Every structure is written in structure tokens, then in C-alpha cells.
Amino acid sequence: MLDYQAPLRDMQFILDELAGLERIGELPGCEDASPDLVSAVLEEAGKFASGVLAPLNQAGDRQGCRLDDGQVFVPDGWQDAYDQFREAGWIGLALPPEHGGQGLPKLVATPVWEMWFSANMAFAMLPQLNVGQTEALTIAASEEQKATWLDRIVSGEWAATMNLTEPQAGSDLAATRMRAEPAGDGRYRLFGQKIYISYGEHELTPNIVHLVLARLPDAPPGVKGLSLFLVPKYLLDAQGEPGQRNDIRCIAIEHKMGIHGSPTCTLSYGNDGGALGKLVGEPHQGLKTMFVMMNDARFNVGVQGVALGERAYQAALDYACERVQGRDVVSGESGQPILVHPDVKRMLVSMRARLMAMRGLLYTAAGWFDTARQHPDSEVADKHRRYVDLLMPVAKGWCTEVGNDLCDEAIQVFGGMGFVEETGVAQLFRDARVITIYEGTTGIQANDLLGRKILREDAATLRELIGDIRATATQLGDHDRLADLAKPLGDQVALLDETCAWLLEQRAETADLYAGAVPLLHLLGTACGAWQMARLALAAEARLQADDGDTDYLRGLVELARFYMATQAPQSHAHAHAVRRAGRVLTGFPVAAL
Template identity: 55%
Template sequence: MSNYTAPIRDMQFVMRELAGLAEVGRLPGCEEVSEDLVDAILDEAGKFASGVLAPLNRTGDQQGASWENGNVHTAAGWKEAYKQFAEAGWTALACDPEYGGQGLPKLLSTAVMEMWKASNMAFSLCPMLTNGAIEALVLRGTDEQKALYLTRMVSGEWTGTMNLTEPQAGSDLAAVRTKAEPQGDGSYKIFGQKIFITYGDHDMTDNIVHLVLARLPDAPEGVKGISLFVVPKFMADADGTLGLRNDVHCVSIEHKLGIHASPTCVLAFGDKGGAVGYLVGEANRGLEYMFIMMNEARFAVGMEGLALSERAYQQALAYAKERIQGTELGVRGGPKVSIIHHPDIRRMLMSMKSQTEAMRALAYVVGAATDSAHLHPDEEVRKRSQAFVDLMIPVVKGWCTENSIEIASTGVQIHGGMGFIEETGAAQHFRDARITTIYEGTTAIQANDLIGRKLAREGGATAKTVVADIHVVLGELETKGGEAFAAIQRSLKGGTEALSTAIDYIVATYGSDIKSASVGAVPFLKLFGIVAGGWQMARAALAAQRLLDAGEGDSAFLSTKIITARFYADHVLSQAAGLGYAIVNGADGALALSEEQF
């Protein structure tokens, strides 16, 4: 089984040449974020990821989390690794300095997040959920809640969770039944059950801060009647001293296809008289507040897709270089060679490599836009950046995770029969990736959000701005000579035309025939991802050529960038036309059968 090495050189290239690291460093509050600081942080994060987290990935998968007498125990080495993680300050990287955070930009934390998820996805889920809970409390918590919880969560002393799903209420949160009964002293008693709660219980920290959706007695029906409550595992004094155990208990953990070392808990609230909770923000606005966590988590899950793709690619590449099998095609009587010499292995590796690099580029660009949306001094720039981020988060989440399943599967294929054997570890990446298209809203939920809230609601305005930005790149490509740039230009132009046609169709159809528009929602998300990824790959090729012309950088690395962009254009962007056709013409066949005809 291969080790993990953080792809720092590619991360640096994307951050500097595509995501605008220099521009981010000029934003208010980011003035000290120099290239030297970024490089130092990436280097240290890479060492921690490869040296501490990656070795636990395999053993954690084999051992898993365990539940005994109501308590959850993490796999061997987990507690020690988490302690190192927190003491090194990684939990505080992007958090507000007011609560002990380092206040570093989203662009940098995005790259570091990729390392945690690639080296050990199961481990990374704990700080991911904590960060979402921190964000919700920063924006909507009371002063008392912030004082008690935030510094301890930012430091890693305590962790956090988000509690949405119930046995009868999966994605349909209108069906939430957990109750919150006011006690007259500002507190509430919480009664109900939540399922699929990642790190809902564990032994890595002394306390866990649960954010829980529940209904007040006089709440209206549906999603408008949901409130958000903070429910700690242990009650605590104002100075953080822990007291009595709260009435929230893990009654079981799930036995899953993958991410075995991440405890997925069933939590019971109030079986012994009621769990004490405190209202976050205003009553009946809980779903709105939870979406603060949800958007953060959706982007982070998209990063899981990218990270697992990188890990699967690294392992497949190492195996392809080592595995001796057959002679090289066209070399009569030649010696046995490693399988990387075989054309189809090359094709599969290039498919993995090019899509992973496209996902990284798009995700980092969205991360940088988040910094601009929060920090840019010009209000109009902030608004445009936020609109772009809102549009692209479902694409990053849905496209990257769907790709990760295919890419991890390709990694298994490159291993051949050994890929199906758990001993090699290739299967773990495939198993771990499978949850990512379901986490924090399935691909269809992301796609419906994309075409409804992000496209139809504004008449496609932001999406058309993206198309206009792609046309600028198309113009740059036309000025370049050589077949590689001509091929990239042809495919990107065709993909952009398909995307524009699909945007127009959804905008025109959504209001009058929502079912027909929705049949094409997931294909549209995939089309948008492919074309947006192609846009970034084209920009990468142009940047690489500029550096080559200037005699700067590693010429072999930069030439590889251009070749990889060419492969993406020929093999991935070329799918755009078919997806565009299915979006515009695919509804009739999908909706024609009656239920009895299936």
C-alpha cells in the first residue's frame, strides 16, 4: 500500500497562478499571508499528514470505532493523533482570532484541508464538523454561548457536531420530530433521537458540543417551525469546568461500507428526563442557521472528493510503476515491463490525474472567492464573489464527489485483481468515497439547489457571468500556437456552448415545467463541473506557457500542465455535448412510464 505525499507543488501552482494568492494577501486582515508563510504552512501540514495521519488510515479502517456500554472508543492511535493535531494549532487555522483562531484565509485552509482528507478522511471528519459548529455559533450564538464554547472548540479542547437527521426525517427536514420544552429559566429540555451523527460520541476530547434541530411546543408545521439548540455532552460552568453528564447518549454506532474509524452514532436525547439545551439565535429559524453549517460542510465534502481522488491516484500510479506485466505494445520480443507502459493504463492514469487537477483548481478558486466575499473592501466585489461562491458550492460538492467514486474505481481497475483485495488498500479509497455523494445532501439535492435557487431564481445571471469569464479565456487560447492549445480551445468552446444552451433551457423551463427541468438537474451539475474544470485547466495551461516563455519555474512540471490540460480537453470536456443534449431533450423518456410500468 502506497504512502501519501501532499502534492504541494501543484497546490502552490494553483494558489499562485489560478486562485490569486497575491490578491488574497492584499485583502484586509490577510496582509501577513506571504508566499513564504503559505509555503511554510503547507510544508508543515504535509509532514503532519504523511507522518501522523496517513499511517493511521489503514489501521483505522481495519479496527474501526467501537461502542461499549454507551461509550464510543476510537481506533488505536486516534486520541494521540488528535491531541497532536490540536496542540499544533491545526484546529484553529482559519478561525476568528477573537476566539483564539489564526484567522488565515480560506484559500490556505482549503489546501490544508485537502491534506487532512487525503491522508485520513475518517479522522478529518471530526474537525470538519467542529468547524461548521464554530461558524454557526460565531454568527448566531449569544455572548454567553460564544464565551463558553468557542475558545474551547477553536483550540480543539472540545469538538462539535450537527444533528439533523432522524429515522423518519432524512433529507426531508420538515419531518423533524425532536421536541424542545422551555423550562422557564432560559433552558430547554430536548427529547428525541438523531441518527447518522458523525463523531456524535468519542473519546478524543472531554466534551462534545451538539447543535440540534428541534421543535418548540408552539412551532408552526414544516421547516418554518424548526429551532436550533446547543446541547453539550457535559454541562459546564462559565469557566469551562465540566459538571454533570447531560441526558444525551449514544445508543449504537453504524456498521458502514467505509470510513470505519469515524463513529457514526445514533444519539438519544432525553431518555432520562430530558437533555438540557439552549436556543441558538431566534426561535423557528433553526434551519436557516443550520445552513450556515451546511454550506461549510458541503464545500468540505467536495474537498473529500478531491482528496480521495488524489490519494487513489497516488496509489494507482505507484502500483503501475511497480507491477511487471506483459511486454510493451509494438516491441516484438521485448522484455516484461511495468504496466505504466501499456496505453490503457496511461489513459486511466491521465484520466485520474487530469480530473483531480481540475477539481483542485476549481475548489481553490472558490476558496479564494470566499475570502473576497468576506473581506474585500468593495461591497460590489463582495456581492459578486458571494454570488459566485453560492453558485459553485453545489458544483464543487456534487461534481467532485461523483468524480471521486469513478476515480477511486479506476484506481481499483489499475490494480487489477489485487485492487479487489483489501490488502492493497485500493478498495478502501473506493469504499470511503461512496458516502461523499450522500453526505450533506445527495447529488440530486445539490443539483436541485443549483438549478432552482442558484440558476432559475436569478435568471441565470451569475452562471452567465461565469460563461463570460470563460469566453475571455477562449480569446486568450486563440492567440496561442500549437495543436495542444488549439485542441483545448476547441473542446472548451464546445463545452461552453453546451453549458450556455443548458442554462437557457433551465431558466426558460423551470418555472413552467419543473419536472422536465429537474430530470436534467444532475446532468447539468456534471456539465457545469466539467466545463468549469476545463476553464481552470485552460487557465493552468496558459499560465504554464507564460512561465515557460519567461524562463521561470520547472519546465518539466509546466509542460506536464499543458499536456494534462490537453488530455482533459480531449477526454473529459468532449463529454459536454452529450450531457447538453440529455439536459435539453431527456425529460420525455425519463417521465413517460407510469409507476406500474417500472
């Protein structure tokens, strides 16, 4: 079994130095997030993650879930862990105080969720749905709906789901067929099938609240005809308690490559007269609300990338420090752990560098999110909102791709022991494979980045961001100990700049441009990673100058930045090349020759 220890020092450093925790704590509504409280929260979460969730992870993978006569059974230990999780109030950490949450900033919740996903991703997917659903209901639900449902979602008394996908409607929600017919009493009867519903059915909570996309009888075709419905597993009785069973059946669960502890359900609605539900928000406006929930989920899936990568890194490092094999290539000595081999050390340093780059980007983005929401100066708030919007597909797309790479690399450190299941590292690799897919594949993220986030606004926000990265490169150039990092970061800026100009010039060549969308996403991710690593190095050097902190640790951060610039950053060249050159070839490529 793999141990997990929350990387509190790294988390705290990035919160303080890159994401501006102190400034966030000064925003209106964020005052509770004092440094002391945040440290205490992280420490407690770390204990819970290591002590309660992590030990269940491998057993959950082995046992998996079971469907028996419509009932879904999750792995042993899930119930107890969920009860503890709920009782400790972890679900409401960053949810509205008016519904029982603690209202802490997203910046604080981000490392905490990273821990949950590291410790046990299949489990953590359950409470994560409550968070997303709360965001959606807060925006769109009526006051009565909020009063009825939100407290119990925030507390975790009841579980939550999001029901989007249908067999013919995956990435393409326009193809949604689920019907909702007025029941005559203000409610609706839903008919149809939803697939890939995480925790769509289970016995962990006395009720499950489904948010479901469906079409009203008068709905226009396409995504503009989707309405959102709240459909509980059990209808509420006069006392507001779960009563009669609703007309929803779990008819199958998927046999998946990973996240075996998370039941992925096929739900059939309306086999017996229609599943009763209520409209949330305006008719035909469901997708907008669902996107709120989905955007939150996307960010969290990005966090899963760093979370799985972190656990894989910890496993690989432990193994590399213990496993004795081979001869030191320099001294010729044998009997030493494999960490002495330059290639093994390369893999570990490379993993750690990318972890810090991803974490830097995600936590910084979480801080932007809080700033966008709470900053009193609307111009500042707006800038950060635009940054969040621009980089959401990068946070999801790039961090999940890199997270997969890290799990892959961890297996490579383990060698043969990585391919057998007993060590547990194979599970991380299998679990991770879903994160570049669900909540929108990397291709979908990349299209969103290119079309909605860049071209639609003539790259205005991207240019602003490039300016910020350039400012950091200038800072490096002026620094007496980090000047060597200025050129690699400057190269990133130049590549982004040229690519951005090229995209705008070529905007009429739609097919060519979209063929380069994924390389573009990688380019921007790699460059943002380089930017964060540069900021990390600047912060670490400042601390070293001030003699504030563990010297080895701080020097290590600076060297991680150097390593990133030497190995990751140069890949931007290939990404930029692919953006500019591949599309033309691809568009003309004869499909018959595939």
C-alpha cells in the same frame, strides 16, 4: 500500507496561478497569508499528514469503532493523533483570532484540509466539525455563548457535532420531530432521536458540543419551525468546566461500507427528563444557521473528493511504476512496469487531469469565498459571493462524483490487487462512497443548483460565469501555442449557453427540468473543469515562456489540459443532451412499467 505525500507543487501552482493567492493575501484581514508563510504552512501540514495521520488510516479501517455500554471507542492511535493535531493548532488555522484561531484565508485552509482528508478521512471528519460549528456559532450565538464555548471549540479542547438527521428526516429536514421544551430557567429540555451523527459520542475530548435542530412547542410546521440548540455532552459547572452528564445516550453505531474509523452514532435525547440545552439565535431560525455550517461542510466534502482521488492516484501511480506485467504493445519487450501499457497510462493521466480540474475549481472557489468576505469593494465582493453560491452545489456534487470515479479507476490499475483489502486502495473506494451522499446527495445538490441557484435568479450569475469562461476561450484562441484548446472550450461555452436558454424557456415544465438536474450539474462541473484546465494551460505556458520552473512539469500541465479537452470535455455533449431530452421522456414514463 499506502504512502501519502502532499502534492505541494501542484497545490502551490494552483494557489498562485489559478486562485490568486497573492491578491487574496492583500485583502484586509488576510495580510498574514504571505507567500512564505503559506508555503511553510503547507509544508508543515504535509509532514503531519504523511507522518502522523496517513499511517493510521488503514489500521483505523480494520479496527473500526466499538460501542460498549453507551461508550464509543475509536481506533487505536486516534487519541494521540488528535492531541497532536489540536496542540499544533491545526483546527484554528482559518478560524477567528478573537477566539484563538489564526485567521488565515479559506484559500490557505483548503489545501491543508485536502491533506487531512487524503491522509485519513475518517479521522479528519472530527476536527472538521469544529470548523463548521465555529462558523455557525460566530454568526448566530450570543456573546455569552461565544465566550463560553468558542475558544474551546476553536482550540479543539472540546469536540463538536451537527445533529440534523432523524429516521424520518434525511434529505427532508421539514420532517424533523425532535422537541425542545422550555425548562423554565432559560434553558430547554430536548427529546427525540438523531441518527447518522458523525463522532456523536467518543472519549477523545472531555466534552462534546452538539448543535441540534429541534422544534419549540409553538413551532410552525416544516423547515420554518426548526430552532437550533447547543447541547453539551456534559453540562458545565459553576467554573465552566464539564460537570454533570447530560441526558444524551449513544444507543447504536452504524456498520458502514467505509469510514470505519469515524463513529456514526444514533443519539437518543431525553430518556431521563430531557437533555438540557440552550437556544442559539432566534427561535425558528435554526435552519439558516445550520445551513452556514452545512455549506461549509459541503465545500469540505467536495475537497474530500479531490483528497481521496489524490491518494488513490498516488497509490495507482506507485503500483503502475512497480508492477511488472505483460509486453510493451509497441516494442514487444516484456519485463517492464505496467505504466508502459497505453491503457494504464491513460487511466493515470486521466486521473491526474481530473484532479487538477477539481483542485482548480475548489481552490478558485475558496479564493472567491475570501474575496466575498473581505474585499472592500462591495461590487467585487458581491460578484464572488454569487459565484460561490452558484458553484457550491457543483463543488460538492461534481467533485464527489469525480472523486469516486478516481478511486474506482485506481482499483482498476491495481487489478486483482485492488479488490483485496491489503493494498489499501479498496478502502479509499469504500470510504469515498459516502461523499456523494452525506451533506446532501448529488440529487439534492443538483436540485439546489437548478432551482435556487439558476432559475430563481433567471440564470443571471450563470450567464456572468459563462461570460468569464468565454473570455478564457478567447484568450486561448489568441495564444500562439494553445489555439487548439479554444474550440473545445468554446464548445463548452456554447453548450452552457444553449442549455441555459433552454432552461429558462422551459421553466414551466418543472418535472421535465428537474429530471435533468443531475446531468445539468455534471455539465456545469465538466465545463468548469475545462475552464480551469484552460487557465492551467495558459499559466503553464506563461511560465514556460518566462523560463520559470521545471519544463517537464509545466509541459505536463499543458498536456493534461489537452487530455482533459479530448476525453472529459466531450462528455458535456451527452450531459446537455440528457438535460434537454430526457425529462420529457421521463415525465411521461409509466411508473407501472418499472
